[in-house]
Amino acid sequence: MEQKVDTRGRILDIAEAAVLDKGFEATSIEEIVAGAEISRGGFFYHFKDKNALARAMLERYIETEDVLYDDLFARARELNDDPLHCMLIGLKLLAEMLEEMPQGHPGCVIASTAYQDRLFDEGVRELNRQAILGWRKRFRGMFEEIAAKYEPREPVNMDALGDMVSGVVEGGLVLQRALREHNNASEQIMLFRTYLKLLFAPKPN
Amino acid sequence: MEQKVDTRGRILDIAEAAVLDKGFEATSIEEIVAGAEISRGGFFYHFKDKNALARAMLERYIETEDVLYDDLFARARELNDDPLHCMLIGLKLLAEMLEEMPQGHPGCVIASTAYQDRLFDEGVRELNRQAILGWRKRFRGMFEEIAAKYEPREPVNMDALGDMVSGVVEGGLVLQRALREHNNASEQIMLFRTYLKLLFAPKPN
DNA sequence: CCTCCCCCTGTACCACGAGTACAGTTGACC
């Protein structure tokens, strides 16, 4: 139904690139319409305001991110059926993926919007929240599966451990952005990976 | 020399609170001058533009943050002279401090500016960068001291491990902000703490 | 007491970006 031109999609593409590069507020509607080669009226036909654009961007971003994780850990599972090794392989793949991105990962829209959240309405903030809760659930499930097989060497809160995946990635991306280096996020993920190796290492006795 | 009224300081106080609450761009000069009870002209007398305000805020913020860390780990060192235990106590104190803040830690100015960095000039970005490099140096030093006494169970890059402190805190604050929970950052710090315990645990043999 | 200078106040003004409000055009499909 939208294989004609898909102006809406083109707007989202341009906007996402610009927002990841400069932040939401610094991205003007003017430059979006210039990039998408439409008129200002055309933009407001698709999105009633910048909030609507933000919501649509977040929805799309979260969906592709979810697909990416599904994919990544499915591939990892094919390589090794053990839950711990699957996790370790998945994180390695994630780290490699982040490293392969030429000028570094563009940065996470979630963190970006989290720190400007007063610009947005409740709908956007709630979307943001649900995305992180979704990741928490996903990773907590995987960690519980691991813990059932390998008893953790130290007691850990599984929700918090699930959050730590998101936190380490987000934190790494903040560092990367601020330092203008390009592999901080992948390094942080690899450190987190060694954490998991130590945490779920079989007891020696 | 500035015990009279210290308008400049009052501007910074108001601005910092507002920026941590809503982000830099969402904070208008109008509301700052209203809060500080000065005129717009007065504001521009102290800061030639918003960039100058950002730079001053960052400088002040970084300085107080550094003092805070100095303090925290000095207290930890008093409690236990061993480098590993000093680190573990310091992180515990940090986690407790974050938890005690009534509606959660306001969020880190560093991450906030990192995600809107195109709004700022090179001076601000460089300040931001130097702050994180400073923390890297601080924590790397501490970890090297620990590693000299307790051989790490897995090989780790000391720069990356130093960055991980900042990363975990920043990431935790992002989660906290987006989830609107209040103890994510301290939980993440505590998880990082168990990482260190496992990483530097004496070998059993 | 006068003067200078710092620290402002107050006003007027410009540029630019978000958002509103339409009126009109174009092309596809029934």
Add this chain to the structure above:
DNA sequence: GGTCAACTGTACTCGTGGTACAGGGGGAGG
């Protein structure tokens, strides 16, 4: 030929950042 979705184009309002002063008030030094 008519309808409708998907636009274009223009014109306007409003908030905010930023400039450019002109002037005031009060404390310190001569």
